[in-house]
Amino acid sequence: MESLIYLIPAALFLGLIGLAGFMWSLRSNQYEDLEGATYRALFEEDDIEEEQKEKSNTKG
Amino acid sequence: MFRIEHFVVEGLHCPKCIREIEGTLGENDKIKNARVNLSTQRLAVEWKEAVEDTLQNSEEVISALEKIGFKAFPFKTTNAQLEGDKVGKSLLKAMAVAGFAAANVMLLSVAVWDGGEMNESTRSLMHWVSALIVLPAATYAGMPFYKSAWNALKGRRLNMDVPISLAVILTCGMSLFQTYLKATETYYDAAVMLLFFLLIGRFLDQKMRNHARSVAHNLMSYKESKATLLHEDGHTEEIATEMLVPNQIIQVIPGGKIPADGTVISGMSDIDTSLVTGETVPQKAEKDTEVFAGTINVNGTLNIKITSTTGNTLLDEIIELMETAEQGRAKYVRLADRAASIYAPLVHFLAAATFLGWLLFSNVGWQGSLINAIAVLIITCPCALGLAVPVVQVVASSRLFKSGILVKAADGLERLAEVDTVIFDKTGTLTLGQPELANADDENVTPFNLELAAKLAKTSSHPLCRALIVACHDRDIPTIATESEIHEEPGMGLKATVNNITVKLGNREWCGINQNYLPNNRYSELWLKAEGAKPVLFCFKDRMREDALDVVHWFLRRQLKVILLSGDRKDVVDEAAEELGLSRYKYECKPQEKIEIIERIKASGDKVLMIGDGINDAPALSAANVSISPSTAAEVSQNAADFIFQSQKLDSVVRAYQVSLNSRKLVFINFALAAIYNMIAVPFAAAGLLTPLIAAIAMSLSSIVVTANALRLNFQKLYRSHEG
Incomplete structure (x- = not known):
């Protein structure tokens, strides 16, 4: 039973990390656009930069 | 100071849209950040620095989007909207806290329920740790219920939140008391689990309302709110409708909505008043005709002198009527509140009876009696009732x-x-609200005449001409515009020379037809007059x-x-x-x-x-x-x-x-299920046979049953009128 002395705090601590993570995601507006997020995951950052370069090139 | 502006974008649906819009706006130096929200169909633009003339900058964004094929409208966030978002977020936070507490306390509770070998001091430790988790969590997560219950009590009403709050507070209080006495049974888990389930229901309800409000708000933004102001020197300026003042002169192009009540000073056109009066035949407008805000200018440009603007237009009179009508509307009491007004007194009566029963007819003393009375409150706590309505909705x-x-x-x-x-x-x-050819059976309405009329009508954007073209398509009559020059007289009609014959298509006056010939005040009419031939009347009626x-x-x-x-x-x-x-x-x-x-x-x-x-x-x-x-x-x-x-x-x-x-039926079934559950459980609780384990199982089971019942709504077959 002595193990409870550190097991209970450990369990609570892990739970609190989860709670804090959720609160952080809520505060940083990650639930604002659930639909868009599913697509954004598929964007390649490099592609976007390249596209923009191309556009500015054609303009110039 | 940075500022953020919102736009509603029409036709947002794919990942490509996000990239095109964000990419295009990203090239604008004045814009710090542009972000599309696909769920709400909105775009948030953050300007690099405080911008002075917002109207002009909004224009810039709108025209940039127009170039890549999106139609955007400025979106004004309202206080109700912001308030709604805030409430939704705080409910989500409360739900997270309640969920965290419920999971962790359940961990400890299960150990206590099972703990055959657990000695008293360990159990006491478990209870104290539970108390440490639950008391702050229940205080925080229960706030929405306590506040609502308090407001109801202040207004001398009973709503569902009164028994909920009472049960949570008493459960926590009793458990703390038991912990202090080092007793075996506490109900911490029941209190937070109850809050967790109820908060799920509350959050779903709030989310649905927010969604409805946000979609309705988007629909509103799609409406144009611009007017073209005509200055004395002849140049025009686009301004917001709210900025108009009486005696200004505005120009309304064909197809445009008239932004304010006024008098026509020049121009000639037909006015579609159907949205204001319900009348389908367009009214003629010429110099000195009075026109009303909300009506639509059909053909021909009109210059209008404003007589009254927001505050005293026809529209405002309507709004006044509307408000009076609303006041007369008896306030509807929602089903859940009606159920609560029966349920809450009953529950409180049962708990009181249990307390008195034990106090008078047993020797457990006031403490034991109180514990049994609270057990009744816990088991009857309207967990299922709290979910019964929102889940269905x-x-x-x-x-x-x-x-x-x-x-x-x-x-x-x-x-x-x-x-x-x-x-x-x-x-x-x-x-x-779209015209349709009504006299196709008329002997004069021959395919030949229709084809001739279509030769002229093809080029016009007048709704009746469009309807004529549609009628030709329906009858497989070719609609090819004549090659010769077509002259269009606004508010009158069209004229062209086909095969060396002058042909006119337009209103009665334009075609020179006597008022007594085929009189008609039932349909919108279009006349076809070819030189030397009998005039042909095309009648149009509103399409069902x-x-x-x-x-x-x-x-x-x-x-x-x-x-x-x-x-x-x-x-x-x-x-x-x-x-x-x-x-x-x-x-x-x-x-x-x-x-x-x-x-x-x-x-x-x-x-x-x-x-x-x-x-x-x-x-x-x-x-x-x-x-x-x-x-x-x-x-x-x-x-x-x-x-x-x-x-x-x-x-x-x-x-x-x-x-x-069907929803109402399911809500009643849910109420019935909750009632049956109570009829079974209350006797056990009143008899003092309730253990925390039974309470936990009963509570979650009833919530699951109620939710599953609500989901049956998805299987209902809905009416569809047959196609075509």
């Missing part, structure tokens, strides 16, 4: 949303289920929605009273009523009359559903028990309506009614 509105109906008012479904009289407006509701007849009959078959109230002329309404087989109808109704009729029906005890779209229907929509508008309706009407449907078809109305009936 959320399932119902998401089902309806998928079939093109927006539930704007939270209690709209409940009110719709009680309806026994259905009142339809005609123009724009039963009909589409494809399924108007089916829908009206659906309601009649179910023994509901169906009434047609229209602001249109007698002949037109007579014909429409006959076509639909309606015996009860009234024509040339003023907004005031519509309200009076509805009040009379309501006074006789019937519940009225009003379906309408025009500005003239808005007061009636507010006066009725429940109301539905198409998304093409005027802004005020959409504001007044409880439901909005986005479809060319009317069958949405039937679907909304079906879902509302």
Whole structure:
């Protein structure tokens, strides 16, 4: 039973990390656009930069 | 200071849209950040620095988006919107805290329930740790309920939150007392689990309302709110409608909406007043004609001198009528609150009886009696009742949303289920507000004449010309514009030379036809006059929605009273009523009359559903028990309506009614399930046989049963009028 002395705090601590993570995601507006997020995951950052370069090139 | 501006973007649906919009706006140096929200169909633009003239900058964004094929509208965030978002977030936070506490306490509770070998001091430790988790969590997560319960009590009412708050507070208090006494049984887990389940229901309810509000708000933003101001030196300027003042002169192009009441000072055109009066035949407008805000200029540019603006236009009179009508509307008490007003006193009575029973007829003392009384409160706590209504409502509105109906008012479904009289407006509701050739059987309306008329009509954007072209398409008549020059006289008609013959297409005056020849005040008319030939009359009437007849009959078959109230002329309404087989109808109704009729029906005890779209229907929509508008309706009407449907078809109305009936049935079944559960559980609790384990199982089981029951709504077969 002595193990409870550190097991209970450990369990609570892990739970609190989860709670804090959720609160952080809520505060940083990650639930604002659930639909868009599913697509954004598929964007390649490099592609976007390249596209923009191309556009500015054609303009110039 | 940075500022963020919001836009509603039409036709946002794919990942490519996000990238195109964000990429294009990213090139603008003034914009720090542009972000598209696909769920809300909105775009947030953050400017690099505080910008002075917002109108001009918004224009820049709108025109940039127009270039890549998106139509954007400025979006004004309202306080209600922000408040709604905030409430949603705080509920989500409360839910997370309750969930965290429930999971962790359950971990400890299960150990205690199982703990055969657990000694007293360990159990006591477990209880104290539970208390440490639950007391702050229940204080925080229960706030929404405590506040609402307190407000209800202050107003001397009972709502569902009163027994909920009481149960949570007493459960925590009793458990703390038990912990202090080092007793075996505490109910910490029950308290937070209860909060967790209820918060799920509360959050879903809030989310549904926010969604409805946000979609309704988007619909509003799609409306233009610009006017073209004509300066004395002849140059024009675009300004917001709110900026207009009397005596200014504005220019309205064909197809444009007239932004304020005024008098025509030059130009000639037809005015479509159907949205304001319900009348389908366009009115002629020339110098000195009075025109009203909200009507549409059909052909020909008009210069209008404003006589009154926001605050004293026809529209404002309507809004005033609307507000009076709303005040007369008896406040609807929601089913959940009605259930609570029966349930709460009963529960409190049972708990009190348990306390007295144990105190008088046993020797457990006041502490033991109190514990048993609280056990009754815990087990009867309306966990299932708290979920019974919101879960059904959320399932119902998401089902309806998928079939093109927006539930704007939270209690709209409940009110719709009680309806026994259905009142339809005609123009724009039963009909589409689009003209259709009405006299195709006439001997003069030959394919030859239609083809000749189409040669001229092809180039015009006048609605009647369009309708003529559609009529030709329906009959496989070629519509090729004549190669010779076509002259268009605004407000009059068209003229061209075809095969060396002068042909005119337009109104009676334009074609030089005597007023007494084929008199007509029932249809919109278009005359065709070829030199040397007999003039041909094309009549147009408002096109009935494809399924108007089916829908009206659906309601009649179910023994509901169906009434047609229209602001249109007698002949037109007579014909429409006959076509639909309606015996009860009234024509040339003023907004005031519509309200009076509805009040009379309501006074006789019937519940009225009003379906309408025009500005003239808005007061009636507010006066009725429940109301539905198409998304093409005027802004005020959409504001007044409880439901909005986005479809060319009317069958949405039937679907909304079906879902509302089924929802009510499911809510009652849920209430019954909750009652049965209580009848079984209360005797155990009152007898002092309740253990924390049984409480936990009973509570979660009843919530699951109620939720599963609500999901059955998805299996209901909904009405669809047959295609084509």
